[in-house]
Amino acid sequence: MTEVVDRSGGSGRTVNTKTGPNAGTTSGTGTSAGSRGGAQPAVDVAALGEQLLGKWADVRRQSRGLAGEPELHKTEGLTHTEHRTRVFGQLKYLVDHNAVHRAFPAELNGADDHGGNVAGFEELVTADPSLQIKAGVQWGLFGSAVMHLGTAEHHAKWLPGIMSLEIPGCFAMTETGHGSDVASIATTATFDEATGEFVIHTPFRAAWKDYTGNAANDGLGAVVFAQLVTKGVNHGVHAFYVDLRDPDTKEFLPGIGGEDDGVKGGLNGIDNGRLHFNNVRIPRTNLLNRYGDVTADGTYSSPIASPGRRFFTMLGTLVQGRVSLDGAAVAVSKIALAAAIRYATERRQFNASSHTDEEVLLDYQRHQRRLFTRLATTYAAGFAHEQLLQKFDDVFSGAHDTDEDRQDLETLAAALKPLSTWHALDTLQECREACGGAGFLIENRFASLRADMDVYVTFEGDNTVLLQLVAKRLLADYAKEFRNVDFGVLARYVVTQATGVAIHRTGLRQVAQFVADTGSVQKAALALRDEEGQRALLTDRVQTMVSEVGAALKGAGKLPLEKGAALFNQHQNELIDAAQAHAELLQWEAFTDALREVSDPGTKVVLTWLRDLFGLSLIEKNLAWYLMNGRLSMQRARTVGDYINRLLVKIRPHALDLVDAFGYGEEHIRAAIATGDEKTRQDEARAHYRAQRASGNAPVDEKVLLARTAIAARGRRN
Amino acid sequence: MTEVVDRSGGSGRTVNTKTGPNAGTTSGTGTSAGSRGGAQPAVDVAALGEQLLGKWADVRRQSRGLAGEPELHKTEGLTHTEHRTRVFGQLKYLVDHNAVHRAFPAELNGADDHGGNVAGFEELVTADPSLQIKAGVQWGLFGSAVMHLGTAEHHAKWLPGIMSLEIPGCFAMTETGHGSDVASIATTATFDEATGEFVIHTPFRAAWKDYTGNAANDGLGAVVFAQLVTKGVNHGVHAFYVDLRDPDTKEFLPGIGGEDDGVKGGLNGIDNGRLHFNNVRIPRTNLLNRYGDVTADGTYSSPIASPGRRFFTMLGTLVQGRVSLDGAAVAVSKIALAAAIRYATERRQFNASSHTDEEVLLDYQRHQRRLFTRLATTYAAGFAHEQLLQKFDDVFSGAHDTDEDRQDLETLAAALKPLSTWHALDTLQECREACGGAGFLIENRFASLRADMDVYVTFEGDNTVLLQLVAKRLLADYAKEFRNVDFGVLARYVVTQATGVAIHRTGLRQVAQFVADTGSVQKAALALRDEEGQRALLTDRVQTMVSEVGAALKGAGKLPLEKGAALFNQHQNELIDAAQAHAELLQWEAFTDALREVSDPGTKVVLTWLRDLFGLSLIEKNLAWYLMNGRLSMQRARTVGDYINRLLVKIRPHALDLVDAFGYGEEHIRAAIATGDEKTRQDEARAHYRAQRASGNAPVDEKVLLARTAIAARGRRN
Structure with a gap:
């Protein structure tokens, strides 16, 4: 592992060079104004840090405190089995430090604090992502399912053990044969009226539960998702509480089997595994029955009449x-x-x-x-x-x-x-x-x-599949809005107030009406460096992409199934791109909203540069689209890259402040190269050469000698 | 680790759909014509496979045979120390199977076969990249340095032990303080006339050798790169043979120290480490003296007068x-x-x-x-x-x-x-x-x-640094060609025969003169789906980018050092992009050259689609550039994406053939999901549902039931 580059010929150096007047200026930690004397804006690191901590700042600080403790840090180089053991111990540590119960009901010593719970949970990732995800399996998935899908009896019976880690458990949803398509899982839970039990069964190999955290070793219980069948009717996916292992022997209970998923690309502190069920009988009351129940005589009932909405609500x-x-x-x-x-x-x-x-x-x-x-x-x-x-x-x-x-x-x-x-x-x-x-x-x-x-x-929803859900929503909102409108007209890339409303109705963000207000995208482009110009360009792109695909898909629903599907597939790539553009706009809007909350003027200037860099980078990434669709002229498009380069130079002096504001200490970052050691080494090297030059004993470079000789020779010739 | 997506509302399915008439058609392994009857072109998998094996087909086959043996396969889940032990054993296995000596001289039982040696070496990566790289350290770097930088005496003394692995060794070039910038390494080798020895010395911490394979454990010897100083003159970087460890005790010899780089992101079968030298004395004759020597009285001599060219030659x-x-x-x-x-x-x-x-x-x-x-x-x-x-x-x-x-x-x-x-x-x-x-x-x-x-x-030259070397070369060739030309004119994106020549003179590829021949880029763009159209667009982009940067940098060399450097830095990003565009053109040209060697008509058709997909993907990636610079019209640019989508559909039936032609067996691929198990699982699942439907005992879907009830109710009302 050696890095080699020749720099012969002398001109190699000129390729790597220094930037303008700010080169070498690094602001220190803390407010950077003092050291520079007012010409430059300065970032108020403390205030910005507070803003970044957000609404649940206290919880985050508390959780960062825990995450900074060596007991919770990932030990590198362990085998996956050693790592699993360590992480299981860390989960107990979290319980002992009351770090994981915020979302649970107050009557069970929780805090009914959902936002705070997630905020605290997120911060654990800096200690070890395995710790975070194993905690997520136990309390965020297994525990949450019992809490949200179960009812009072279930809460009383299982939540205390789940909260205390007495019952480590699994969230057994995904199957080998079905990842993101949960509605198609094949495990069945068939009600047997004769005994008043559900029979959990895995009909074939592809229906094994897979990638399930806690399944390989630790899980004593599980929430198992299965198709609920009673009286010959399949009522769709429901959740069932199933005991998996004997708490004493840790052996699988009769009818249950499984295997270890083995080493993974990462997260090896978690014992993911597979589970299968051979006609395993559980009491009727083990159905987590908040959204669907079965009486002793096998009659199904649900507070939600539509099977589709019921499924959505349960997974929601x-x-x-x-x-x-x-x-x-x-x-x-x-x-x-x-x-x-x-x-x-x-x-x-x-x-x-x-x-x-x-x-x-x-x-x-x-x-x-x-x-x-x-x-x-x-x-x-x-x-x-x-x-x-x-x-x-x-x-x-x-x-x-x-x-x-x-x-x-x-x-x-x-x-x-x-x-x-x-x-x-x-x-x-x-x-x-x-x-x-x-x-x-x-x-x-x-x-x-x-x-x-x-x-x-890819977990908790494959990213590509999630973006398709977003696209589906964008199309649905679009169709709702324009049920009676001629799609052909809309498709001709006409940006009207109406399309602005369509996006608005996604209910996600109040997107600005800049384009509608000014009536001209071209005018907006003139101001691509301004907030409103960026907003107009980004918004317009989402609107146009959605309306284009909407128009192309018009009537797809009325085609025979196979033809309609083929038509959709021909636009799958565009749909995903539109969803991504929408999500990027949401990020840009959020950044812009946040700027309004900044009161310190220096911070505001620097953060605005950073927001502009984000906006311009998005526009640069999709520059072809803006050009192809006549949103930017060739001349204007050519300025985007230059403007980005100028923003880089402006941001350079504030780079350290901007990462210091994240508020993470060395106990979270824990990178040997980010401790100042590098500076010590560089300073030592430079001091060495300085001293050598000062001593007069530095060896002369052969190149310098040759140059001197050449000059001398020339002198003699002249 | 669970994947969740709701598909409520019924319309989710329409987002994921099937493609046109070829959907579901998968060609089998082997020539795919037979099963389809002539309408579709077919790939001759065997012939294509032979072409892909290239000039050193036999060596590749032999090496693949070795790489397929379980003894050489990576065992997953080992600790890094266990993995190191396994890989060291595998190196001995390679020696025993005569797999690593092709490049060495025939008189030492090598084969003087440089191309074949590299071809065989490459194929080892499928067994375990650690094995490949550890072998590369031993024979490709350590052994090669002795062979190419040393002379007969060195060869006789060390090569047999290196070839047999009796002397595991290091290639000690990179230092903690200098990665890709080898010319700046700080380790010194100062000649002591009094004793006739070189003194190898590490002046400060940043000058420790780092990331050095075989340094942590196995290395008994090393080729150490250091600044050669004699008689007060630094003659630049030279290579020295240094004994590191006692062959019996495996302890460092006096004056030598080091440490283990520890666990890495990968390649953990290699014991990378750090080395430092405290005035370690080695015989004068340990200088690998092919390109530079020092006599007993300390006089330096070299067959290459220029220090720059000498450095280039040694590293070359x-x-x-x-x-x-x-x-x-x-x-x-x-x-x-x-x-x-x-x-x-x-x-x-x-x-x-x-x-x-x-x-x-x-x-x-x-x-x-x-x-x-x-x-x-x-x-x-x-x-x-x-x-x-x-x-x-x-x-x-x-x-x-x-x-x-x-x-x-x-x-x-x-x-x-x-x-x-x-x-x-x-x-x-x-x-x-x-x-x-x-x-x-x-x-x-x-x-x-x-x-x-x-x-x-990043190793063997950081990618970003390497692309800058390419850019430097492109600029140098450009400058050479146009020393007397007005840069301003060239910079105005004029594509002339002359610029075509400039690129041609890089000596890398015979790039076509299409643009020059037709005299019109616009005309070329009309044919963007054709070979010549793609070539024109790709070539023109490189030429224009280089000439633009060349013009912008005109005179940078005459500016004061700091200003010249700043000017270069302002164009660093463009320079790297230009180098990348050049490299992509080379890949496209190579693909196009290869098409000419295909004799089977069906294979040629399919490979041409694939080449077009590559070319069009490059053009799509840089579409903004083509639009901004007036190379493509808005209308034409909008067709690129559609054309790519159509190519995907055409290629679909040949996808398996195209990967089968790579010629790797299951012993190389070794992925559980690529063994046919998935098909078995899917077939089992479908058979289950088929049988269930046939039996008449399949549960009725609640949704279907609701629909029937609604229809019945409507019937009653009517």
């Missing part, structure tokens, strides 16, 4: 998984950027602008582009997450809990979780590469975190 | 590292795609186009886009690699070994290695996600291979 209680993954992904991106940016302010490589000192990495334009664009996205994703979390709390606290609220929450989570989890992987990888070989060492954590976060992009 | 012998990483990255991409595409032809998810059967994943448009675009790039990278390997063999065999040949080889390797290694990471990740949760299980290998391949993008 589980949205918190997606909400918390969104938050955890943002937290990890912050950790990675804090480490990589700190290192880049200390690390020197290649001397371009002077004969003695090498450049600090963060002064290279490409390095700024790699890290600052991701810093901007991380801020956007963080602000969007805070809005999602508040929406989640509104729904689950009952403050705003209509059907529409729940659907909006579902759609918002389905939009944001894909972007933030993909962003976390991208950021971890870019940071790891930006730190070179050092980034690959586990002591610097990028590779470890990346491995653990990998599965976040 | 090490280009094979980059060549072989390029090939290994292509091999891994093939393995990943073979597994993911096989799985996608068997896995069913969501039923869209019929009420009973679910869709095969590979019939979804998005899935095709995710996998086929990467399949096309893999073919392109593979063909480009074969050209690189032949160029490498030409130089190292002495067949074509001018200075210019060596520089071209260096530049070509610096262009291709970044693209193929990034592509491997991207492909592994996309394949892992395309396989959902199953993709995350180590038994399916994507995550394991990705972790191991991660460091390929």
Whole structure:
């Protein structure tokens, strides 16, 4: 593992060089005004940090305190079995420190605090993602299912043991044969009127429960999802409480079997496994019966008449998984950027602008582009997450809990979780590469975190599938709005107030009516560097993409099944792109909303640069679309890249402040290269050469000698 | 780890649907004509496979035979120390099977076969990347350095022990403080005339050798790179043979110390570590003196007068590292795609186009886009690699070994290695996600291979730095060509025959003169689906980008150092983009060259679709550039996406053939999901439901029941 580059010929140095007047200026930690004297705006790190902590700041601080404790940190290099043992012990530690009960009912010593619970849970990711997810399986999935899908009797019977970890349990939903398509799972729960029992059965290999946390070792109980069949009718997917293992011997109970999923790409502190059931009988009352029940004589009843809405409602209680993954992904991106940016302010490589000192990495334009664009996205994703979390709390606290609220929450989570989890992987990888070989060492954590976060992009809803749910919602809202309108007209990329309303009705965000107000996209483009210009461009793109696909799919529902499906498939890629554009707009709006809450003027200036960088980066990424659709002229489009480059230079002096505001300490970042050691090493090296030059004993470079000789020879000739 | 998606409301199914007339048609292994009757072109898998094996087909087959043996396979879940032990044992296995000596001199039982050696080495990656890289450290770096930088005496003394693994050794170049910037390493080798020895010394912490394979445990010897100082003059970086450890006790020799780099993000079968030297004395003759020597009285001499050229020549012998990483990255991409595409032809998810059967994943448009675009790039990278390997063999065999040949080889390797290694990471990740949760299980290998391949993008030259070397070369050639031309004119995006020549003169590829011939880029754009149209667009982009940056940087060399450097930095991002565009063009040209060698008409048709998909994907990725620069009209640009979608449908029936042609067996792919087990599971599930329906005992769906009741009620009312 050796890095080799030749720099012969002398001109190699000129490729790597220094940026403008701010090169080398690094602001210290804390408010950066003092050291610079007013010409530059300064970030109020403390105030910004407080804003970033959001509504549940106290819970986050408390949880960060715990996450900073060495007992909870991931030990690298363990085998997966050792890691599992450690994480199980850490779960007990969380119980002992009252860290995991906030969402549970007050009468069971919980706090009925749903938003706070998720906020606290998210912060655990910095200790060890395995710890976070294993806690999520136990309390966020297994416990939550009993709480939200069960009723009083179930709560009294199982929640205390679940909360105390006396009953480690599984959330047995996914099957080998069905990932994201939960409605098609094949496990059955057939009611036997003769005995008053449900019979849980796995009909074939593809119906084994799979990837189930706690299944391989620890799970004593499980919430098992199965098709509820009674009196010859399948009432769809319901949840059943099933005892899995003997609490003393830890052996599977009769009729139950399974196997270990083995080593995984990450999260090896969790014992994922497979489960299967051979006509396992459970009491009728083990049906978690909040949304559907069966009487002793086998009669099914539900407070929700429509099977579709019932399914949606039952699974809807589980949205918190997606909400918390969104938050955890943002937290990890912050950790990675804090480490990589700190290192880049200390690390020197290649001397371009002077004969003695090498450049600090963060002064290279490409390095700024790699890290600052991701810093901007991380801020956007963080602000969007805070809005999602508040929406989640509104729904689950009952403050705003209509059907529409729940659907909006579902759609918002389905939009944001894909972007933030993909962003976390991208950021971890870019940071790891930006730190070179050092980034690959586990002591610097990028590779470890990346491995653990990998599965976040496909679990709790595959990202690609989630974006299709968002697209479906966008299309449905669009169709509702324009039931009586000629699609052909709309499809001709006409931006009218009406389409603005269509997007507005998704209920997700109050998107601005800039385009409608001004009546001209071209005018908006003139101001692409301004907030309203960015908003107009981003909003217009979503609206146009949705209306284009909507028009193309007009009448698909009336075609024979196979033809309609084929038509949809021809537009699947566009649909997913439209959903992503929508989610990006939501992030941009959240960032922009957050700017309004900043009172310190210096902070506001710098954060506005960062928001502009985010907005312009989105526009640059989709520049072809804006050009193809006549939204930007060739001349204007050519300015986007330059403007981004200028923003990079402006943000450079504030980079450290912007990551310091995340508020994570070394106990969370724990990267050897972000401790100041690099600066010590660089300073030592420079001092060595300085002393050598001062002593007059420094060896003369052969090149210098040759040049001198050549000059002397010329002198003799003349 | 559970995947949840609601599909309530019934319309979810329509988002995931089936593609056109070819949906569900999967060609079998082997020539696919027979089963289809002539309407469809067919791929001659055997002939294509032979072409892909390339010039060193026999060596590859032999090496694949070895790589398929269980003794050489990675065992997952080991600790890093266990893994190291296993890999060291595997190196001995390679020696015993004569697998690693092809490049060494015939008189030492080698074969003087440089191309074949690299070809064979690349194939080992499918067994375990740690094995490949550890072998690369021992024979490709340590052994190669002794062979290429040393002279007869050194060969006789050390090569036999290196070849037999009696002397495991290190290639100690990179330092903690200097990664890719080798010229700046700080370790010194100062000649002491009094004793006739070199004194190897580490002046400060940043000068420790780091990330060095074999350093933590196994290395008994090392080639140490250090600044050679004699008589007060620093002659630049030279290589020295240094004994590191006592062969019996395995303890460091006096003055030498080091530490273990510990667990890494991957490649944990290699014991990377750090080394430092405290005035360690070695005989004068331990200088590997092919390109620079010191007499007993301390007089330095070299066959290469210029220190810059000397440095370039010494490091140039090490280009094979980059060549072989390029090939290994292509091999891994093939393995990943073979597994993911096989799985996608068997896995069913969501039923869209019929009420009973679910869709095969590979019939979804998005899935095709995710996998086929990467399949096309893999073919392109593979063909480009074969050209690189032949160029490498030409130089190292002495067949074509001018200075210019060596520089071209260096530049070509610096262009291709970044693209193929990034592509491997991207492909592994996309394949892992395309396989959902199953993709995350180590038994399916994507995550394991990705972790191991991660460091390929920064070692043997950081990818970003390598692309800057390419850019430097492009600029230099450009400047040479236009020394007397007005840059301003060129910069105005004028495409003339002259600029075509400029690119041609990079010596890398005979790029076509299409633009020059027709005199019109616009005319070329009319034919963007044709070979010449694609070539014109891709070539023009490189030419224009280089000439634009060239014009912007005009005179930078005459500015004061700091200002010149700042000017370069303002264009660093563009420079890297231009280099990447150049490398992509090389891949496209290689693919196009390969088409000419295909004689089977059906294969030619299908491969041409795949080449078009590659070309069009490049154009789509850079569509904004083509629009901004007036190369494509808005109308034409809007057709690119549609055309790509149509190509996906055409390629669909041949997907399995195209991965089968890679020629890897299950012993290389070793992914549980690519064994046919998934098909068995799916067939079992469908048979179950068929039997249930046939029996008349299938439970009725509540939704169906509700619909019937509603109809009956309506009947009663009427």
